Amino acid sequence: MGVGRVIGVSVGTVAILAVGLYGPATLLGPLPEATTSTIPVDEIPANDPVLPADGASALTEDPTGTPLAVAGDTQPVPMAAATKVIAALVVLDAHPLAADDEGAIVPITSEDFLSYRDYQAAGARTVTVYTDDQWSERGMLQALLLGSSNNHADTLVRWAFGSVDDYLVAARAWLDENGLDGITVADATGLSEESAGTASDLAVVAALALQDPAIDSVLTSTVEGLPSRRGIENTTTYLPELGITGVSRSYTDAAGICLLFGLSVEIGDTTYRAYGAILRQSDWDALEAAVRALAEQAATAVVDESLIAVGTPLVTVTAPWGDEVTASAGAAVSEPHWAVSTPVVTTTLDPLEAAGAGTTIGSVEATAGGRTETAPLRLDERLQDPGVLWRITHPIPVISALIADLHEG
Structure with a gap:
């Protein structure tokens, strides 16, 4: 077999393998993670307990x-x-x-x-x-x-x-x-x-x-x-x-x-x-x-309600393919407390791709007046899958997500 033919077969083989791997990698591989940004909580008037200035x-x-x-x-x-x-x-x-x-x-x-x-x-x-x-x-x-x-x-x-x-x-x-x-x-x-x-x-x-x-x-x-x-x-x-x-x-x-x-x-x-x-x-x-x-x-x-009301939007979720939804606080275990001031809110998020409305994507911790409550953080709407066309036409983020997933595994 001549040298030229060997090179041709080799290149052809690589091309066929590349095409064979490209499709499954882009169509079946994990999606790149969505990014998030915090939504500020509405300020509430300070209501510190009234204590005498003297003594x-x-x-x-x-x-x-x-x-x-x-x-x-x-x-x-x-x-x-x-x-x-x-x-x-x-x-x-x-x-x-x-x-x-x-x-x-x-x-x-x-x-x-x-x-x-x-x-x-x-x-x-x-x-x-x-x-x-x-x-x-x-x-x-x-x-x-x-x-x-x-x-x-x-x-x-x-x-x-x-x-x-x-x-x-x-x-x-x-x-x-x-x-x-x-x-x-x-x-x-x-x-x-x-x-x-x-x-x-x-x-x-x-x-x-x-x-x-x-x-x-x-x-x-x-x-x-x-x-x-x-x-x-x-x-x-x-x-x-x-x-x-x-x-x-x-x-x-x-x-x-x-x-x-x-x-x-x-x-x-x-x-x-x-x-x-x-x-x-x-x-x-x-x-x-x-x-x-x-x-x-x-x-x-003194009120009997959560530090963060159920349904309060706390996070905006933006996917690399352009879909954008919000996530809000779920129900927290609450008890009567003195509503002192606007709570300090900290969110902890799980890795997120496409998911349905109501999916828990992390948690929210609210602190005010010396008390802390924790509640689930849930999607308000479905975060759509981008579909086949976006996957095929955006190989770099999709394959990068696949490589990262393989490394973590």
Whole structure:
């Protein structure tokens, strides 16, 4: 066979193979991926919780999340009887108590009786004790939280930890464990101005207190038995008609007027809850005005809807062959929340070729006011296949997609 003939056969063979591969590659190979661009979300008016500019205040929905709002002084300030709430939480961490249990008997020692007399002589708030008393752990918590008894604060922590000093070590460990590094506890009562905390951390303390079954029960139940006979009344109750549950309401010269509280708003069959701290208020009228303004705002600011409404267009999808469609947010699991501001939206997209309407092409994450929701991202219309003609006449993008697909495989 001559050289020319060999070359001719070879070229012909290559040509036939090329044609044989070209057709299947362009007709059956994967399509090049579509590109996407973000559609801006419509701005909504800011609706941050209204907190007083004076003093130090914070509101949170979740003890583990970012505060909804912070106002005034952001540094630690004296916290008065909020210190007693921390004492209750630390004791209950070591000696848990069910909502309906009385708990162990806490004996009243000579030291406890003398402590009571000393606080009484100093004009500090006390609840009477005698050495033959039989106080239960629950009764002690009632005296501590409802009666704001300074002598019961010391007695309870001595019973739980051996001494006030040992309690302070345990309290520091508990605060660190809960990420409350903005709080310093120097006593069990809050009479020391060195017992101080940030409003943000004390809003978390309010949340932790109301989520503890024993404390929640103490704050909302009738006082009976020995605590009742010793004149304990609920000093924490505050504006319940506005959905407020007082956790601690107190005053010292160093701290001013302080309130730890929960806020409830009924939304359909569910209840929205937030937790707050309002500290260093100048007088009781200023405190009431601040709480009323917040509760009235909550009545309209709390909504039961997703951060991103179903059907909100978020992405424009453009195919190399010219087809263009939008993709919108699907349904997200939502719960009542304070509609603070326009959410920050992040989309995550899967590789996309042609697909039908309603196809999930990724997900959307929306964040606002310390909460995050995730929803599917779905095509609003069908992203059309370009058809045979486009595939045959655009071999480079089609074969490039095939090569990339083979490399990934």
